[in-house]
Structures are given as C-alpha cells and as structure tokens.
Amino acid sequence: MAAERQRSRAIDAILQKERDQLRKNRDPRILILGSGDSGKSTFIKQxxxxxxxxxCDDERKIFRSLILENIRDSILSIVATASENGIHFTNSETKKHIDxxxxxxRVGTDEIARYKLTKQIASTIFAVWSDSEIQDVFKRRAELKASVMVPDNAQYFLGNVEKFGDMQYLPSNEDILNxxxxxxxxxxxxxxxEKVNYHFxxxxxxxxYRKQWTPFFDTVDSILFIASIASYDQFxxxxxxxNRMVDAIQLFSEIARHPLLxxxxxxxxxxxxxxxEKKVPFSDVVKHFPDFKGTAGNVKHAAKFFQKQFETECSDQNKQLFIHYTCCTDTEAMEVIVVTVIQAMLKKEFQSIGML
Ligand SMILES: Nc1nc2c(ncn2[C@@H]2O[C@H](COP(=O)(O)OP(=O)(O)OP(=O)(O)O)[C@@H](O)[C@H]2O)c(=O)[nH]1
Ligand SMILES: [Mg+2]
Known part of the structure; x- marks a missing residue:
C-alpha cells in the first residue's frame, strides 16, 4: 500500500514537472472572463x-461607424424608455426634435446611421439630450421599465455628439474606449x-458564448475576471x-471553484x-439587494458590500485573489493598474518555476 502511494506521488511529481517545464517554455497566458458588457474588450483596447x-488613423476611421451606431442606439433607447413609461415632454421644441x-x-435606416451623421442631426440630438425631462428619464432609467436598455456609454456619446457631426473628425482614444x-x-x-510577451x-x-471558455482552462496561467460594479441595478x-450583478457573482463563483482552475x-x-460613484447616490442598492445594511446612497458602504460578495465566493486559502476598483476607460489610471496586476498575478506563479 505504502509503495503504491509512493509510486502515485512520484507520478504526480513527474506530471507537475512536465507542466512546469511546458510553462517555462512558453509565454504566460491570461484569460479575461466576466459577464457581457463588463469591460473585457475595453481592457484589451487600453x-x-x-x-x-x-x-493608427485608418483604425480610428473604422471606429467612426461604430460610434454612429452607438449614438443612434443611445438616443433611441432613451426616447423609447420615456414613451414606454408614458412620459410626455412639455417642451414643444423637444417634441419636434424627437420627430x-x-x-x-427611418430613412434608409441603418445605412444612414452607420455612415453619416449630419451636423444638423447631431445638434438636434444634443438639444434633445440637454432637455431636463430627458435627463430625468436618463437618471431614473433603472427604475423605469424599458424593453431596450439604455447603454452605459449613452452619457459619453450624447454629451459629445456634436463633434461627431463633423465627417473629418477622427475618433480619439477616449472615444474608442467608450x-x-x-x-x-x-x-x-x-x-x-516589461520584456515579457503576454497572451491575452x-x-x-x-x-x-460561455461554453467557448472551458477549452482554454487547461493551459491558462492567470484569470482576469471583470465585473461591472455599476451593474447592480441592471438586467x-x-x-x-x-440581475447583472447576481449573474456576475454567480459566474465568478463558478470560475473560482472550477476544478481545472x-x-x-x-x-x-x-x-x-x-x-x-455617480449612480449609488440615487439608485438604491437595497432595492436590488435586500441584504444590504449600509447607508443608502453611501458609495463606500455599497462598494464594500459588493466586494464581500465576491470574496465569499473565493474562500479557498490556497487561491490567490487580487481585487482592484477600476475604470477601464481611464488610460492614466489603468497604466498603473496594468503593471501592478501583471506583476502580482504572475510573479508568484513564475517565480516558483524560475521564469521571473
Ligand atoms: N464609464 C465606463 N464605461 C466603461 C468602463 N469599462 C467599460 N466601459 C464601457 O462599457 C461598454 C462595454 O464594454 P466592453 O469592453 O465591450 O464589454 P465586454 O465585457 O467586452 O462585453 P462582451 O464582449 O459582450 O462580453 C463599452 O461601451 C465600454 O466603453 C468603465 O470603467 N467606465
Ligand atoms: Mg467584449
């Protein structure tokens, strides 16, 4: 019996050595996971x-058509939310602009929206966006019923819509990230x-799309899980x-406990x-998470509450978990985070096999 155990341990050691050797001979691989719309691709852009x-300029030009689609989706979703909730606008100019x-x-539908935004329609959209009743719909979007969700980038693109009315305008990094x-x-x-080739x-x-993930679990060195902390009042x-946050926590739990990982x-x-930070003061956490005992509108209390939910799902002492509060669209802040993350998540792993 003892001999058998010894043999089995020896085999395990050989297999581990082979895996380490394999890692040593190839670049580190990082799998970016998380629910839809959480910011994974934005991190890659960053x-x-x-x-x-x-x-380059050619790549920037390609983003122009996507921006125009995002603008169209944003304004139409807000107007639709107002209409579905029986909200009528008192300003007659706004009504005219919406028409x-x-x-x-409507004219030629997608073709126009995709490739062209006239200066005139851009300022009409901006006028509607600036209407105080539209702003109110936007602020209360989580509590209003809506068959089409208002996208997270609506504020960015509608607030800046006029610059996209200029066909010569080349999207900036910030535009692309949004x-x-x-x-x-x-x-x-x-x-x-830092001289290492990382495969993301x-x-x-x-x-x-989640069933596509598992084949990558075998060969991954580190997981970057991205959850939108602002998603607690979204579906x-x-x-x-x-609820998007419930989905993110459950998904995180599955990943943290997955035997291959x-x-x-x-x-x-x-x-x-x-x-x-913008939404917590007026979108009550307790409405979506009845267990929340913090002060309504308190950002720190809310952040702590959600962080705890994730930590609870990753309680294995042998598992390293690093947590960062991020804004993936903020290049300056992400510059520091990227280096910290890379060093922390791979150092220990590769140190043990002499790679770093
Ligand atoms: N304001 C803000 N917007 C963000 C942030 N991170 C991502 N976004 C925006 O959120 C939207 C979704 O981001 P993506 O990176 O496409 O999300 P994803 O996780 O790749 O989504 P899937 O591809 O569907 O899985 C985009 O409009 C981003 O600009 C952030 O930290 N702050
Ligand atoms: Mg993506």
Whole structure:
C-alpha cells in the first residue's frame, strides 16, 4: 500500500514537472472572463493604447461607424424608455426634435446611421439630450421599465455628439474606449510588457458564448475576471429576468471553484467605478439587494458590500485573489493598474518555476 502511494506521488511529481517545464517554455497566458458588457474588450483596447503601439488613423476611421451606431442606439433607447413609461415632454421644441430624429433614422435606416451623421442631426440630438425631462428619464432609467436598455456609454456619446457631426473628425482614444460592440468569438492578443510577451484571451461574456471558455482552462496561467460594479441595478441583455450583478457573482463563483482552475490565481476588477460613484447616490442598492445594511446612497458602504460578495465566493486559502476598483476607460489610471496586476498575478506563479 505504502509503495503504491509512493509510486502515485512520484507520478504526480513527474506530471507537475512536465507542466512546469511546458510553462517555462512558453509565454504566460491570461484569460479575461466576466459577464457581457463588463469591460473585457475595453481592457484589451487600453492595453493596445498603453503597450501595443496605439491606434493608427485608418483604425480610428473604422471606429467612426461604430460610434454612429452607438449614438443612434443611445438616443433611441432613451426616447423609447420615456414613451414606454408614458412620459410626455412639455417642451414643444423637444417634441419636434424627437420627430426629426425618428425621421432621420427611418430613412434608409441603418445605412444612414452607420455612415453619416449630419451636423444638423447631431445638434438636434444634443438639444434633445440637454432637455431636463430627458435627463430625468436618463437618471431614473433603472427604475423605469424599458424593453431596450439604455447603454452605459449613452452619457459619453450624447454629451459629445456634436463633434461627431463633423465627417473629418477622427475618433480619439477616449472615444474608442467608450464604444460598445459585443464580442462573439475568443480573440488572442499578444502584448509585450516589461520584456515579457503576454497572451491575452478576450472572450464573449453573454451567456451563449460561455461554453467557448472551458477549452482554454487547461493551459491558462492567470484569470482576469471583470465585473461591472455599476451593474447592480441592471438586467442581462440576453435575459432581462436576471440581475447583472447576481449573474456576475454567480459566474465568478463558478470560475473560482472550477476544478481545472484550482491553482490559478484570479485578479478581479470591480469595473465601471466612475458610473458606480455617480449612480449609488440615487439608485438604491437595497432595492436590488435586500441584504444590504449600509447607508443608502453611501458609495463606500455599497462598494464594500459588493466586494464581500465576491470574496465569499473565493474562500479557498490556497487561491490567490487580487481585487482592484477600476475604470477601464481611464488610460492614466489603468497604466498603473496594468503593471501592478501583471506583476502580482504572475510573479508568484513564475517565480516558483524560475521564469521571473
Ligand atoms: N464609464 C465606463 N464605461 C466603461 C468602463 N469599462 C467599460 N466601459 C464601457 O462599457 C461598454 C462595454 O464594454 P466592453 O469592453 O465591450 O464589454 P465586454 O465585457 O467586452 O462585453 P462582451 O464582449 O459582450 O462580453 C463599452 O461601451 C465600454 O466603453 C468603465 O470603467 N467606465
Ligand atoms: Mg467584449
């Protein structure tokens, strides 16, 4: 019996040595996981800006059409939310402008919205966005019923809409970071950071794309899990009956406990902290999380509460968990975080096998 145990331990040791050897001979691999719309692809864009040579003019031009789509989706979703909730606008100019916007997006529909935004329609959209009743709809969007959710980048693009009316305008880094386009396929991007080539895998976070993730678990060195902390009052695009934060915590739990990821460290970004700080004062946490005992409107209490929820799901003492509050659209803040994260999440792992 003892001999058998000894043999089994010896085999384990050989296998571990082989795995370590394999790691030693290849670049580190980081899998970026999390629910849809949490900021995974935005983090990759940020890495491209910080460590991948940035965006050339041709690439910037390509983002223009996506921005125009995001503008259209933003304004139409807010107007639709108002209409679904029986909210009528008192300002007759606003009513006229909304009719103009509908007419604009109706003619030739997508073609126009995708490739053109006239100066005139841009200022009409801006006028509607500036209306105090529209602003009120936007602020109360979480409590109003809506068949189409107002996107998180609505404030950014509608507040800046007039500059996109100029066809010559080339999108800035900030514009690019604020665009939204759902990921459907896993993509691998390599960035050289402090002389090491890191392979980042960006996945689609919506439910139907999650089955693509598992084949990558075998060979990954570290997990970066991104959750939107601002999502506590939102529902999944793919299933409006599920609260986004509940989904993120459950998903995190599955990842933290997954047998194939047993010794894999996790870095957790509690992302969109800028939106979180703005919404907590008027979107009550307790309405969506009845267990919340903190003071209503207190950002720190709310942040602590959500952080605890994630920590509880990763209670294994042998598992490393690093948590950061982030704003993935903020290049300056992310520059510091990227280096900290890279060093912390891979140092221990690779130190033990003599790679760093
Ligand atoms: N204000 C703000 N917006 C953010 C932040 N991080 C991401 N966003 C925006 O949130 C939206 C969704 O981000 P993505 O990076 O596309 O989300 P994703 O996790 O890749 O989503 P899927 O591809 O569907 O899994 C985009 O419009 C981003 O600009 C943040 O920290 N603050
Ligand atoms: Mg994505």
């Amino acid at each position: 890495l491209k800006i910080l460590h991948g040579g940035g965006y 103009e916007i509908f007419a604009y997006y 665009t939204r386009s759902m990921t459907t396929q896993i993509t691998e991007t390599i960035f050289e950071i 895998f960006d996945v689609g976070g919506q439910q139907k 999944l695009t793919e299933d409006p009956s599920i 047993k010794h894999i460290p996790i870095t957790l970004f509690l992302n969109k902290k800028d939106l979180f």
